Amino acid sequence: MTVSLTTAINAYVDAVKSANPGAGDAAPAQTPGSGFADLMKSIGEDAIAAGTKADQMSIAAVEGKANVAEVVTAVANAELALQTVVAVRDQVVQAYQEILRMPI
Amino acid sequence: MSEFQKAMQVATSGMIAQNVRVRVISQNIANAESLASNPGGDPYQRQTVSFKNAMDRASGVEVVEVGNIGVDHTAFARKFDPGHPAADANGYVLLPNVKPLVEMVDLRQAQRSYEANLRVVDVARTMIARTIDLLR
Numbered sequence: 001m002t003v004s005l006t007t008a009i010n011a012y013v014d015a016v017k018s019a020n021p022g023a024g025d026a027a028p029a030q031t032p033g034s035g036f037a038d039l040m041k042s043i044g045e046d047a048i049a050a051g052t053k054a055d056q057m058s059i060a061a062v063e064g065k066a067n068v069a070e071v072v073t074a075v076a077n078a079e080l081a082l083q084t085v086v087a088v089r090d091q092v093v094q095a096y097q098e099i100l101r102m103p104i
Numbered sequence: 105m106s107e108f109q110k111a112m113q114v115a116t117s118g119m120i121a122q123n124v125r126v127r128v129i130s131q132n133i134a135n136a137e138s139l140a141s142n143p144g145g146d147p148y149q150r151q152t153v154s155f156k157n158a159m160d161r162a163s164g165v166e167v168v169e170v171g172n173i174g175v176d177h178t179a180f181a182r183k184f185d186p187g188h189p190a191a192d193a194n195g196y197v198l199l200p201n202v203k204p205l206v207e208m209v210d211l212r213q214a215q216r217s218y219e220a221n222l223r224v225v226d227v228a229r230t231m232i233a234r235t236i237d238l239l240r
Contacts, residue, residue, distance in 0.1 A: 069120055073116045
């Protein structure tokens with residue numbers, strides 16, 4: 001894998017944050033837009049933390065200092081966090097596109 | 105940290121504890137015939153591992169830790185071997201108090217415990233992944 005998990009998660013979070021202002025403007029009430037933004041922010045932060053830990057554990061494993069069980073658990077956590085971010089991003093982008101399709 | 109991640113953390117601590125147990129067992133098995141080098145010395149003394157539970161402050165879960173690695177104080181057996189450097193006045197040599205059969209059963213038990221913990225990690229990960237799949 002040439003791209004680290006942290007880079008991938010950062011890229012997804014940035015993509016969603018740039019898509020979010022559109023969803024916030026189109027919705028009439030403030031709460032749905034800000035709800036999505038807060039959700040993505042919290043999930044993104046958790047995912048970035050998990051990704052950083054997984055990267056550190058992988059480097060420690062290459063040096064021979066980490067236990068294989070800890071490395072596997074950290075990488076599994078990071079992978080699940082990334083999947084969560086991707087799934088929520090897909091739903092958010094889908095909702096944004098639905099709103100865009102609304103006739104004026 | 106969600107409950108699933110806490111479960112995985114606890115299972116990981118269990119796996120690390122079983123790793124230590126397997127290492128001690130391998131020491132015992134490898135040194136099952138390590139005799140003393142002079143008449144006054146003791147041969148290899150079997151080591152034992154004890155586990156204890158500990159509260160992890162950060163996540164509030166009970167993880168398992170290696171309590172301490174002690175020695176087994178069972179008496180040494182004797183073998184008649186006058187030619188050995190460690191033979192005493194009567195020609196007897198003290199043998200280590202390691203029984204290979206007991207160690208093999210302990211090794212099998214350590215493997216079962218490790219696989220049980222591994223299964224917990226696998227099941228937790230599968231549950232999370234299938235929950236996320238609902239969104240697809």
